[in-house]
Ligand code: 2HA
């Protein structure tokens with residue numbers, strides 16, 4: 001048995017493989033990080049005896065993430081290669097006891113053992129989400145689904161408009177992303193400003209669309225996280241087709257129907273999105 005036989009590693013690889021096959025990761029597009037559970041850290045320690053890169057100072061301190069371990073996609077790596085060269089495409093990274101430094105324990109072998117350039121924005125989101133609910137949020141995933149990107153170019157960048165339009169496609173949508181979708185205008189990727197604005201929206205939502213770029217999701221596990229993206233991307237595709245066929249003349253659930261759905265499935269849909 002080796003490190004690649006551990007369930008958590010296999011599941012991480014499967015997310016990367018599925019994301020690639022679904023067309024969410026052209027070239028080196030997208031990135032993913034996962035905050036490991038204590039029992040997974042223990043398992044990994046059987047295979048990792050000493051760090052492969054010593055401590056690196058972080059641009060931002062994250063006290064709430066002190067002592068955590070992350071699976072992290074590597075800078076410039078392609079999701080497509082995760083299955084064939086996992087040790088290059090991602091790695092295991094440990095945060096120090098004060099939340100000021102990180103070190104690489106395994107993987108990231110190519111490209112100078114560097115985590116994704118979006119590692120710091122990802123850590124900010126992990127910090128916000130862990131503080132909100134440590135068990136509910138472990139994955140931060142960013143990808144480039146085609147229909148979501150097209151939709152972001154033609155719809156107003158307003159959270160209510162876009163959330164309701166996506167929800168209206170099928171009940172699976174409000175059930176899968178009940179806190180709705182935040183959206184930001186086009187911005188230069190990887191900047192501190194974009195990271196901050198995303199973090200602000202992540203306090204309220206689990207999903208943020210970066211207009212004409214892609215989507216960012218925080219989730220409990222790999223199934224949930226990929227499931228949310230898959231559902232939103234399918235919904236965005238249906239919405240674009242319906243609008244192509246019928247313009248604005250198509251059936252949508254009413255406010256009362258949303259209230260009924262909410263009551264039966266205990267979704268706690270925000271009032272601002274339910275109200276017509
Ligand atoms: O290449 O997708 O947003 C990684 C990205 C940056």
Ligand code: ZN
Nearest residue numbers: 029030213214
């Ligand atoms: Zn991107």
